[in-house]
Amino acid sequence: MKDGPADFFPPGNNDPNIVDTTVQPEVLKWMYDHSWQDAHVEWHAIRGCSVPGGGGLSRVNICSFTQLVPEDQNCQTAGDGYQFLVFHRHMIQALKQLWPNHSEQFTGFPKFPTSAADVPPQWRSAWKDWDRAALEAGRIGDEIDKPENLARFPDEGTLGFWLQCNVGQMLRGSTNMPWVGLHFVLHAKWARPGNTTHGVNNTSANIDNYMFWKLHGWIDNVWEKYRLAKGLLPTDQKLKDDLVAQCREMDTEIKIIQENLDPGEVPDPNEPLPVESGFFHERVRPILESATNLCTGCHAEVGANAKLTLGGHVSSRKIVDGLVDKPSIGGGQFKLVVPGDPDHSWLYLKASGRAEAAGCQPTSTAQCISGVMPPSTGGPTVSAAQLEVLRQWILDGAEGPP
Ligand SMILES: [Cu+2]
Structure with missing residues (x-):
């Protein structure tokens, strides 16, 4: 398998200005074989069940699986911000484990991209400078370990909320949270009009895109830098347990998709098991x-x-x-x-x-x-x-x- 991005052109159009970048074809195939694109959609959709019309992206009526609907709903709580970080890390880690010699593909921008030189050649001619708010937010992310930036985020969930959520969504009760919207503007920035089959702005296929992993990898780097500065280690049991929980949730979503399961066929993951012996x-x-x-x-x-x-x-x-x-x-x-x-x-x-x-x-x-x-x-x-x-x-x- 090759390294770096793979070029993708719409059928019959080889205009270099319309080229998009995906992960390598082997990775794409693996993700489609394992319903990762659809599971990623369902993961987000099930966090929209509490709002009218939410969950609308779902293809399996995911909100009818009431036992699986998380209390933390999309951009409502710090808990949701935390799950956002953990779930995307689970995906990144799984891909790096599958392709340890090609982990570059799933590794984030080393710093918030601020010029054309920071992005793959295919994207350089499309570079446009950020507005001031986005640039400042990116800088806070890169310098998250500075005391004044650490102080803005009392916990990982608040940081996750800030990284994930859209302009105008503020965490209830939060103070001192700077401009919100990084994840969205990063997605929007690499959208290629006229070539959206694997586009980073195509909700049902965005994980196909090379830039998806660059931007989510950067978000993951910011989170990891925050954790280290706060004395939290990658080996902490709580983090391991939370990663396993996200892995299991994704697995369940994959099985619902692949095997057409009904809500009655899926147990409640939060129901405590009896203490047993023998x-x-x-x-x-x-x-x-x-x-x-x-x-x-x-x-x-x-x-x-x-x-x-x-x-x-x-x-x-x-x-x-x-x-x-x-x-x-x-x-x-x-x-x-x-x-x-x-x-x-x-x-x-x-x-x-x-x-x-x-x-x-x-x-x-x-x-x-x-x-x-x-x-x-x-x-x-x-x-x-x-x-x-x-x-x-x-x-x-x-x-x-x-
Ligand atoms: Cu996602």
């Missing part, structure tokens, strides 16, 4: 949710593959209920778990790589998909010791928590 909960479940086996990457609580949930925001009781004496979808006559009989339990057969030899017979409701799980060409990834735990649990009657 062999399954303490010994088996951690194997299913471990980072090496990653079963719950595909078998989580929302939109699970093969309708099989092995972890996520769900009680162990519910996981076990979904396994014991339940038919499989890919294991023919086999049930997922037969108490006392691991060698006829599809879950165990799949995890141990013995499904192929088990003699699966397709039925009217279940075909036979006998490859090892998690998918691998080198045999089971669940270790021998872990398989022994799983086997023991089934032999002992496959009990769940009371």
